Amino acid sequence: MSPQPPSGASMDRIRAITFDAFGTIVDTGRDALIRISERIVRDLFLEVDATRFLERWDVHFFGIDHDPFLTIAEASGVSLARTFSELGVDGDPDPYVEMLQAEWQRASPYPEVRGVLEALEGTPRAVVSNADDAMLKEILSRHGLQFDAVLTSEACRSYKPAARIFEAAIRELGVSADRILHVGDSLEADVGGAQRLGMATAWVNRSGEPVKADSPRPNLTVRDLGGLLPALGRTD
Structure with a gap:
């Protein structure tokens, strides 16, 4: 059975917010992977196209069991x-992993992010991201995006939707789970993972993706982060 929104969860109870990074506050991901896949297909004279190549790369990447733990960079190399x-x-694979890391390093925040963070000033907030530590912190620092804590899968040695990274954020923020809103673009990793700990959730559905019947159900669905503000009683 898929996780459901915590019983009685209400936005007026929220005292802190956690955000996913990539696909939520930072615009990057699939385009970079497609560009690297195109480069690989071209360089190695492959008979498959870039889309098919990336499909197979995805299968191997998401099939890694991370026992022992691998960083995103390490898992990218192993799966490639x-x-x-x-x-x-x-x-x-090493040169292409380096290219991919360089692509991700150039990531920029979505247009609405700065205004939303300014409107939420005073509310404790953290980033909870399946990401490598140094890369994510450098991106946030370069764009002046400030958070009370940044929890990465590398630092916590655990990937969402597992509880450990969310538990670390709860400890850092010093707020009970039922008073924290987690915001992310993945129904499984973000919404499902946070709900298992009793957190309220907001799904950022930028592409208008339909919800599968067996997917976790968020408390709130928004097209971008601007949709959080009216739900939280804030204005930009």
């Missing part, structure tokens, strides 16, 4: 090597 092996390619 497995994709090369599946396709019978004699290639070195």
Whole structure:
């Protein structure tokens, strides 16, 4: 059974907010992966197109069990090597992982993010992200995006939707789980993971993606972060 919104969850109870990073406050992800896949297909003269290549890379990336724990960079290299092996390619994944990291490093916040964070000034807030520590902190610092805490999968040695990274954020914020709103773009990793700890949730559905019947149900769905403000009684 998929997680459901916490019983009695209400936006007027919210005293702190946690945000996912990529796809929620920072605009990056699939486009970078597509560009790197196109480069790989071109460089190695592959007979598959970039979309098909990325599909196979995804299968291997998300199939990693992370025991022992691997960072995003490490998992990208391992999964790319497995994709090369599946396709019978004699290639070195390392240069392409470095290119991918460089693409992600250029990530920028979505247009509404600064205004929303300013409107939420005074509310404790943290980032909870499946990301490598140094890269994410550098992106946030470069764009002047300030949070009370930044919790990454690398630092916590755990990926959402597992509880550990959310529990770390709850401790850092010093607010009970039922008074924290978690905001993210993944129904499984963000909404499902946070709800299991009793947090309220907001799903950022920028692309208008339909909700599957067995997906977790958020307390709030918004097209971008600006939709949080009226729900929280704030103005931009």
